[in-house]
Amino acid sequence: xxxxxxxxxxxxKRSFLCIGLDADIQxxxxxxxxxDDPVFSFNRAIIDxxxxxxxxxxxxxxxxxxxxxxxxxxxxxxxxxxxxxxPDQFIIADAKRGDIGNTSEMYARSFFEELDIDAITVAxxxxxxxxxxxxxxxxxxxxxxALTSNKGSLDFQFFKDEKGERLFEKVIKTSQNWANExxxxxxxxxxxxxxxxxxxxxxxxYFLLVPGVGAQGGSLQDVAKYGMNDSCGLLINxxxxxxxxxxxxxxxxxxxxxxxxxxIEMELLxxxxxxx
Numbered sequence: 534x535x536x537x538x539x540x541x542x543x544x545x546k547r548s549f550l551c552i553g554l555d556a557d558i559q560x561x562x563x564x565x566x567x568x569d570d571p572v573f574s575f576n577r578a579i580i581d582x583x584x585x586x587x588x589x590x591x592x593x594x595x596x597x598x599x600x601x602x603x604x605x606x607x608x609x610x611x612x613x614x615x616x617x618x619x620p621d622q623f624i625i626a627d628a629k630r631g632d633i634g635n636t637s638e639m640y641a642r643s644f645f646e647e648l649d650i651d652a653i654t655v656a657x658x659x660x661x662x663x664x665x666x667x668x669x670x671x672x673x674x675x676x677x678x679a680l681t682s683n684k685g686s687l688d689f690q691f692f693k694d695e696k697g698e699r700l701f702e703k704v705i706k707t708s709q710n711w712a713n714e715x716x717x718x719x720x721x722x723x724x725x726x727x728x729x730x731x732x733x734x735x736x737x738x739y740f741l742l743v744p745g746v747g748a749q750g751g752s753l754q755d756v757a758k759y760g761m762n763d764s765c766g767l768l769i770n771x772x773x774x775x776x777x778x779x780x781x782x783x784x785x786x787x788x789x790x791x792x793x794x795x796x797i798e799m800e801l802l803x804x805x806x807x808x809x
Contacts (some may be wrong), residue, residue, distance in 0.1 A: 534651050535672065536621050536715050540764040542588045543620055544809055547800040549765050550792065551589035551742065553613065553772030554579065555596050555657060562780045572600070572607035575784075577614055579776050582785040585795040589623035589768055590705065591742075612648050612652065623768075624651045624677065625742070630667075631656035637666040645670045652676050652719060652740075657704050661711055668712045675717050679705050680732065682722020682745030705736050714738045721760070723751020723769070729759035737762060744770045746795075753795070758801045765808055771795060 534542075543549050554576050558566075561575040568574040572764045580590065592611060597604035615622050630640040630653060645667070652674035655664055680690055680701040690701045699705075705719060714736075720731055723745035732741070741760055745751035746769050755771060760767055770788045777794070779787030803809045 534674075536764065539588065539623060539740070542623070543765050543803070546588055546796075547801055547803060547809060548583065548586055548588055548796045549767050549769055550795050551591050551623075551770040552583055552775055552792065553627070553770050554581070554590055554592040555772045555776065556592075556597055558600060560777055560780070561576040562782065562784050564782060568605070568625050570607055570610065572604065573610045573614075574598070574613045575776075576607070579786040579788050580619065580795065581613075583792040584619045584622065584787040585794040586789070587622075589625060591625040591627050591772075593627040593772075594619060594629075599621060612650060616649065625674075626653045627649045627653050629656050629678065631659055631663045633659065634662040637663050639665045640692065641670060641775070644722065645673050652718070653692070655677065657708060661707075664708070664711060668716060672695045675712065675774065676742050677704065677708055677717065677719050679719040680721045680725050680728060682724040686722065686725075702731070702735060705732065709736070711786065714740070718742055718768075720744065723753070723756050726755050727759055728750070729756060732762055733760060733762065738764075738766070740764075742765050742768045742770060744772075745755070746771055753798060753802070761802070761806050761808075763808070765803065769795075769799070790801075 556572045556575050561571060565571040565574050592608055597608040612624060615624055626629055626644050644653050655667055657664060657677050677680045692700045716741040721741045721743055723743050746753050775788050775791045778791045
């Protein structure tokens with residue numbers, strides 16, 4: 534999916550919502566545990582209920598890998614289900630990969646060739662040769678961790694060099710030598726607030742994947758105020774607040790209602806910033 538196609542879908546659905554499929558076997562409704570594949574059954578119901586309200590889904594690999602082979606199979610089935618039934622959805626593997634070049638090549642082959650996923654989150658710490666193998670695939674996206682929403686982001690990401698440049702700024706500036714806004718995005722946590730203003734100074738045209746709205750307390754209005762650009766430029770991820778809105782047999786309908794609240798708010802923002 535190209536940047537133009539992604540923005541077209543945002544306008545069509547009047548939404549820039551990404552739903553995180555963080556399917557925890559210990560949190561999904563208990564009646565699903567009787568099915569052959571509880572995690573896939575949960576994901577399928579969430580997807581069917583919410584697909585009209587979002588433009589992307591983001592399975593977090595940790596929740597699947599924790600279940601061994603069964604979890605990986607549920608992940609693959611989820612990806613296949615999305616591609617076969619809702620091909621307009623942008624699929625992000627939240628895998629946070631990144632290793633020496635030949636290892637990254639294998640990760641890229643797994644996600645981009647075998648699974649044909651649209652995008653993968655990548656950790657930039659090991660530098661260019663750890664990221665480039667992912668960028669070699671046409672029409673696939675790398676979403677680079679830049680400024681995250683967790684408390685620990687203060688440990689390293691705000692470290693300043695002798696010129697006063699912070700580490701997250703260095704990551705964003707340097708990585709723009711490797712790719713452009715047609716196949717590179719950045720993770721920026723919603724809890725960072727006005728920092729979006731600083732990021733837009735150095736990455737005005739790039740899409741940002743934004744976790745932290747909802748359960749983590751980030752403000753959608755602040756993110757839009759400081760982070761939105763003329764192609765929207767934002768994918769706002771919400772996971773727990775939507776998928777775990779209810780743990781009874783009505784969980785999918787509850788997820789729909791929560792996603793609808795976010796979509797309505799997003800439509801108002803898209804209108805406010807004259808993008809519809």
